[in-house]
Each structure stands twice: as C-alpha cells, then as structure tokens.
Amino acid sequence: MTYLRRFGHFWYDFVIGDDWVVALGVVVALAVTWFVTHHGRNWYWLLPAVVVILLVVSVRRVSRRSGS
C-alpha cells in the first residue's frame, strides 16, 4: 500500500505538480475548446488566454500566501 501510494504520489507530482487548479483549468479549457470546435467555431484564442490567466493566478496565490 505504501509503495502504491508513493507511486501514485510520484505521478501526481510529475504531471500535476504543486497547483492542481492549473491542471484542472487546462483540462476544462481543452474540453471547452474541443466542444466548440466540433460545433463549428474556431476558438483558437481560448487556450492561450486561459493559460495566461492560470499562470498569473497561480503565482499570485503563492506570493499572497508568502506575504500574509
């Protein structure tokens, strides 16, 4: 069990890292992009916009926590 947990923890850390909100945001943005492009709209701007917002939010959260 401990081995399995460590194995799972390693992959979580490897793929998702310190901020799961970023991973969730990317997955949701990709799902929305996939949905709209398969309904005739080319929302190429969505993912870059979400990535920029997620980066800002993620590092801001760390800096606020450190500052308080």
Next chain:
Amino acid sequence: MKSEILLILAVVLATAVEMVEALTIVLAVGVTRGWRATLTGVGVALIALVVVVAALGPAITHLSLTPLRLIVGGLLLLFGMQWIRKAVLRSSGFKALHDEEVIYDSTRGSALEAPRGGSFDGYAFTVAFKGMFLEGLEVVFIVLTFGTSQHRLALSVLAASLTVVAVAAVGVLVHRPLSRMPENTLKFIVGILLTSFGLFWSAEGAGVAWPGNESAIPVLIALIAGTAVLLTAALKRQYGRIVASQDAL
C-alpha cells in the same frame, strides 16, 4: 525548419538542466562512497531509461496524430507551466534558487552518515540510480512528447543523447557540481518552449485551426515569454516591499 530548431533547443536545454541535477547527486555519492556501485547505479538507470524510450516511443508513434497531439500536448502544457511557475517564483525571490553546491554538500553529508556493509555498496547504487532515473524520466518525457508530436523522434533522441554525453564529459573534467550554469534562466526558457508547443499541439488536437498554421508558434512563444517576464517583474516588486516592511519592524 524553424520548429525543428526550436525542438532541438528545447530538448537540449531541458536535458542539460536535468542532467546537471543528476550529475550533482552522482558526483556527491561517487566521491564519498566510491565509484563502482555509483556507476553501476547510473548504468542501470540509463538502461532503464532506454527501455522506457524503446517501449513507449514506437507505441506512441502508432497513435493517430489528433488524439496524440491532444493528450501529449496537454501533458507538455502542464509540464511547461510547472517549469515557468517555479522559474518565476525563484527569480522573484518567493522560492529558493536551486543551488547545486548546497545539494552536493547535503547529499555528501547523507552519504557519509549512511552505514556501509558487504562488498557491494547498496546505498551508493540506490541513490545514484534514483537520481539518474528520476531526472532522466523528465528528459524521456520531453524527448518522447516533442519527438512524436513533431514526427522527429530520432532527432529528439539524438539531441538528448549528445547533451547527456556532453554534460557527463564536463562532469568528468571539472569533478565538481556545475553550479555556474544559469539553471533558473534555462528553466525559464525551457518552460516557455514547452508551454508554447504544448499549447499549439493540444489546441490543434482539440480541433483548432491556428491562424497562419505553424507561424502561430512564435506568437505563442512571445505571449508566454511576455507573461512570464511581466509576472517576474511584478512579483520582484512585491517581494521587495515584503522584505522592506519586515526590515522596518
């Protein structure tokens, strides 16, 4: 051609950064505990990494390009954003810089304290294997994702292999951790490249048609690099204010 140059650049820089980290651990253990078990650990880790590439590489290249780019691009994007996030926090002072000298000394300290027994040093083997395999796994991931998404797996493997040899050669020559390498700057650049390519491929895999096709990649690089630079500048100012207010207390 332009995207091939960027591919080689990303693979070489990412491999260099990870191999410098692995080299620090291997040098610390080898100098302290002896080289036989340490180099055996490194050799077994390299064989394991080659097996991973040989097993996963052909399997991934058999997938159709659209789901491959969606999944692989998505993973690359997550990976790149982690690198940028850490590089921004380190540059601005909110996270300690990766110091190879400190890591070298602490690994040496642990290696000196660990008990010895038997003719083969299991401690040295395990630490060297783990250091090489875990750092190498990140390289394997980048090599596979970049290589398969761009249909240039052989080129990607070659670029990474030559970098591993170059870093190992420098390590043998200087026999000290390569602490003068601007690790955070390199991580910054790698993070920007991984994020930009991940963005491009994953969106394409989701069905997006990029305006200008591959010409969108430099625009994405500029967008992500600009965001990272502005964020670092803003956080540096904030860190300065925090330090100043603490000094005033």
